[in-house]
Amino acid sequence: MAKEECKLHIAMFPWLAFGHMIPSLNLAKLIAQRGHRISFISTPRNIDRFPKLPPHLSSLITFVKLPLPLTEHLPEDAQATIGMPPNKVPRLKNAHDRLQDSITHFLQSSRPDWIIQDFAAYWLPDIARNLGVRSAFFSIYLAATVTFSGPTLTVDSRKKPEDFTVSPNWVPFPTKVAFHHFEVLRIFDSLSGADGAKPATQSFLEVLRGVDVVAIKSCYEFEPEWFQLLEDMHKKPIFPVGVIAPKLEDNANQDDDKWRPIKEWLDKQAERSVVYIAFGTEAKIRNDELTEIAYGLELSGLPFFWVLRIDDDSELPEGFEERVKGRGIVCTTWAPQMKILAHDSIGGFLTHSGWGSVVEALLFERPLVLLTIDTDQGLNARLFEEKKIGFPIPRDHQDGSFTRQSVADALRLVVVMEEGKVYRDKAKEMSRLIGDRDMQEKYIDKFLAHLTAHRPPMDAKDQDGN
Known part of the structure; x- marks a missing residue:
């Protein structure tokens, strides 16, 4: 033939x-x-x-x-x-x-x-x-x-x-x-x-x-x-x-105007210090959950970049953005996720546990903090937890509620604390496999x-x- x-x-x-x-x-x-x-x-x-x-x-x-x-x-x-x-x-x-x-x-x-x-x-x-x-x-x-x-x-x-x-x-x-x-x-x-x-x-x-x-x-x-x-x-x-x-170079020259100010802010942050937060393009966060995440970010003391899809039912706590000004950014439009995750300042990723986003994060050795929202994410999160590549924010298994303190504690554990080193090490190991x-x-x-x-x-x- x-x-x-x-x-x-x-x-x-x-x-x-x-x-x-x-x-x-x-x-x-x-x-x-x-x-x-x-x-x-x-x-x-x-x-x-x-x-x-x-x-x-x-x-x-x-x-x-x-x-x-x-x-x-x-x-x-x-x-x-x-x-x-x-x-x-x-x-x-x-x-x-x-x-x-x-x-x-x-x-x-x-x-x-x-x-x-x-x-x-x-x-x-x-x-x-x-x-x-x-x-x-x-x-x-x-x-x-x-x-x-x-x-x-x-x-x-x-x-x-x-x-x-x-x-x-x-x-x-x-x-x-x-x-x-x-x-x-x-x-x-x-x-x-x-x-x-x-x-x-x-x-x-x-x-x-x-x-x-x-x-x-x-x-x-x-x-x-x-x-x-x-x-x-x-x-x-x-x-x-x-x-x-995905390959970072596939969109290397796209969206430069959008990326430039983000990069300038990330460049000012310490290496592996920033929490990146994104829950995918379709996940819908309830407003009570949004409130606890916001206060948790504030309590953590960590710099953060939050890609947040706002709708008519969503509202950040009053004065939140003013209180975290300089330390945290809330981006309510599309952001170049791959470029952000690739930046040396990113120290952890608060994610809904979607497999596509997790692959992108692990490609760049970013340890995961897990907060499931919908579809198959719960099953993913259990597997990631089992394999020590992600730490789940503690929450009530019956109603899904969680506290701002648990958000802050989980972020600090994965990004900076000695107890979270296992997740940081596992992310490095997974990067070799994913890449x-x-x-x-x-x-x-x-x-x-x-x-x-x-x-x-x-x-x-x-x-x-x-």
């Missing part, structure tokens, strides 16, 4: 959240660098908001715009979860499910070898199989999280919130990986389907059951026991594809070797005459 004939055509269809689309796009770039063709599927508005492709990849990655069907009580421009109230997300999921006909038509006309999909398109593996297209699930979630979502070969009897606060009975080793009660309550409508959309756990299981291969944005070296358990549970190939860490580009390349090569070896035969793709 000629070398060019070995190249794959891969379609990719991530869930309509930028925390899913951007990692999928980064994976697409790694695949396209090896000469494979990518058809990247999303809605028009999402695609228009993606970063520009590097010139050398623009001929290999084609964006496929599928308009989202009009849905009652869902604004026409609402094509992603960003900026969307939580009660509207189920409507977006239901609109997303109505893309089935468009996806089917695309697969029939373009005949990719594989489609790499997300957890939400529970209906896609059957469509792909019927058309002779192989399917893979790309999980932006850790292997531990995918394991927690449930088994595909045995029954998952979890029904009540309390059932999700303990390690599942299919996990044979001791672990802290489970939700706290308040974390389950915040997402239980999504887990159970009470929000009017397909239950998230069922979507996960139907996708895991239906696809040919599972690819996970993680590495075996970080969570070997979970990868092994996943293979045992699902009896199909499970591939780590690496942490897909290992050779390992990343090998993971992608191994995954693609499998996809190439198991591409559908031509007669399967041509079975209906195309």
Whole structure:
């Protein structure tokens, strides 16, 4: 077979959240660098908001715009979860499910070898199989999280919130990986389907059951026991594809006007003294939590840079910004997170425990202080705590409450105190793993070797005459 004939055509269809689309796009770039063709599927508005492709990849990655069907009580421009109230997300999921006909038509006309999909398109593996297209699930979630979502070969009897606060009975080793009660309550409508959309756990299981291969944005070296358990549970190939860490140089010359004043302030701070605080683009902090975080930062005495998304319900304590003037900055617009985390003055990162943000922090040896807010973050935080790369702010496991003093104490422990040295040392160790580009390349090569070896035969793709 000629070398060019070995190249794959891969379609990719991530869930309509930028925390899913951007990692999928980064994976697409790694695949396209090896000469494979990518058809990247999303809605028009999402695609228009993606970063520009590097010139050398623009001929290999084609964006496929599928308009989202009009849905009652869902604004026409609402094509992603960003900026969307939580009660509207189920409507977006239901609109997303109505893309089935468009996806089917695309697969029939373009005949990719594989489609790499997300957890939400529970209906896609059957469509792909019927058309002779192989399917893979790309999980932006850790292997531990995918394991927690449930088994595909045995029954998952979890029904009540309390059932999700303990390690599942299919996990044979001791672990802290489970939700706290308040974390389950915040997402239980999504887990159970009470929000009017397909239950998230069922979507996960139907996708895991239906696809040919599972690819996970993680590495075996970080969570070997979970990868092994996943293979045992699902009896199909499970591939780590690496942490897909971004490169600082990718946006080195972007947003200089925004970065310059931030850098000037950071340059004045002592090395490893500043706390960076950010909770992602979509996490919603309650105002009582916001108040305790603000007072905790004040009590800690540490310099800080806080990227805070303010809305109509958010309000900082009266006089807070005046009292911390010079020592702390509250940034209410977008900030260049990678550049900030890379700066020598950053000594710790107060985070919601999102895996993407954590990868960026560990790349630059930044120890973590953990404060979960939503989705899979509780499971992530337990794993990070277990592996000593993050210290959780103590809080009530039933209602999630915490105090300003606990915020201050946790920040000081991780950034400056001797007891926190274990977290600082572990962050340095993890930086070597996260930043290992050779390992990343090998993971992608191994995954693609499998996809190439198991591409559908031509007669399967041509079975209906195309």
